Amino acid sequence: MNKKKRRVAVLLSATIGSAVLVLSGCSGKSDQTEKTLRVGVITYTQDDPFINGLTDELKEQLKAMENKERRIIVSTKSGNDDQQEQNEKVEEMIDAGCDVLCINLVDRTAPSRIIRMARNEDIPVIFFNREPVREDLVQWEKLYYVGCDAEQSGIMQGEIAAEYINSHSEVDKNKDGKIQYVLLEGEAGHQDAISRTEYSVKTLMKNDVILEKLSYQLADWNRGQAENRMNRLISQYGKKIELVMSNNDEMALGAVEAYRKAGYAREDWPVIFGIDGLEEALEAVKAGEMQGSILNDRVDQAKEMAKMAVELFEGEDFEQESLKEGRYYFSEYQKVDGSNIDEYLNAEETISHSGM
């Protein structure tokens, strides 16, 4: 009986021993297996050069963070200007497997469904460029925002425009002491458009520029639409327009294009100011077709998003304290005009150097 018991004990310990060996071998192997971080990026449209540039930069930054243990797959989709479609794309991405979502909302007031879907699957969401309202962002601790303060861009645009107008008396072409201006606005009711419009005009007035409004035109952040609006305004007001303030560079470039096609001599052009610091706009500043822009630092924002995505995935050392209220990251705008254009013309190199 004792012999039998001993034999059973030997057999049992051998079985357990080999099982432990096999299991530890397996776990050792899985430790060596590379992890894959799957980042899903969904933009509001495919036709916004600033957003496309930011997305490309984000991909580059994430790829630079790959190593032997960590593979990173970045998949991008677009909401095609339709919140319903963007929601469906998010659902598809989650369904196929995703670790971190980066969302550039179509409608900044309607992120609820996306938040609900992400929360159900415990997938952190980094919203970018279009800031959701605070009440939505505080719904869950894994929601973040990376962007800029639209109010700051409006103030800066007003400042560089005022500085230029106050030091160039020829801007007031009819010498009536007032600057006749038109304003190209992004979208009706869009918070960034409202802030940029409000603060750029307020800052101009605060800096002793007397303004006379000719027209405010909505052009949906789009170059083609802005060009059409400007064509109409040029035929309506002719050389009366002395200043064009635009909520972004794309629309400012639309205004430039309209003046190019209208065939006006350069001295009859108004002064034109944009926001974003797109390379084409900076070239227009260099060529004297635009007088200034406010650089929206996409490299800095992309770097921060890439860093956040990796840290959220790794689940360790997430520097939440460096974020405002633990969830907001605002990068600083920079003024660009004729005085410092060479420094910014090749923005990517300049920004990466200054960031070092």
Added chain:
Amino acid sequence: MKKNRMKFLIIEFLLLLMAVFFVWKIFDQNVAEPRIAVILPESGDKRWDALIKGMKQAAAENNVHMIICNTEEIDGPEAEREFIREQKDNDIDGFIIYPAPGHETENMLKKECGNKPYLLIADGLAVKEGKTASPTIQPDYREIGRWLGERLRTKKQKVGIIADWKMSEAVQAEICGLNEALEGSESKISWCIYRRKEQDIVERIKKETKADALVVLDAGILEEFGEQAENGTYEGAELYGVGYSLKTIALLDNGNIQGLAVPDGYEIGYKSVEEITKRIEHRSYKMQGYITEYQVLGKENFSMDEDLERFLYSYE
């Protein structure tokens, strides 16, 4: 007494029939939808819009759950293997795959997909001349190449080709068709560039001799060049090519592109889901490849007729 027993038995039998019917109905409703994973390079790219639209339509009609994998550029079988493995863990019943370029792709697919059926779309894997290894749903690329060649042989010109991956069967078939059509004409192919990862194609072209016509077989580059074309030419060369978007058609209408072939992405998508669903539902079903339609559009006779409108609807 006997009558009552008969009645009882009949009622019991009817109740049994009803029970069987309801049990069958319950299980019939609980049959899980087949799950199909779709692997396309850069799955969010707009060149797949019509294709995915066709797939979604067929999936809705066939009660199929479709999973469009989150991908980036797939530059070889290794990258594709990762996506297949990931989806195998996602309870997939079958795959629809755009094959990665590379000689090893066919073996990799056979090995990785194992007993899960897979169907190739938009590009095939040739094992021998004219014979594809797996059933594929795609247009006749050789015919597309021939059509482009026919347009180029009308006058003497130097032709430059910009193509996608060298090992793509579609690209090789298109170039083969192009060569066939140009045979005996005064037009000659001066050079052919196969795109490489992260290559600046604009800089690359500058190293080649000046061409009178560019045949762009890479839809993304065709859009890019079409946008930059002025007065009907890009850097002095007329543009011809294969496109998958409304934008390329608008560029043709605008005169930036002179000749365009547009494969019917919707049909490719619809047929692929239909075909693989049949295979999943009936294990003995042998999947078939299909040659799908395409539209050819020339700048000089471009007009929006009903057929074209219907065709373009799937691209919207």
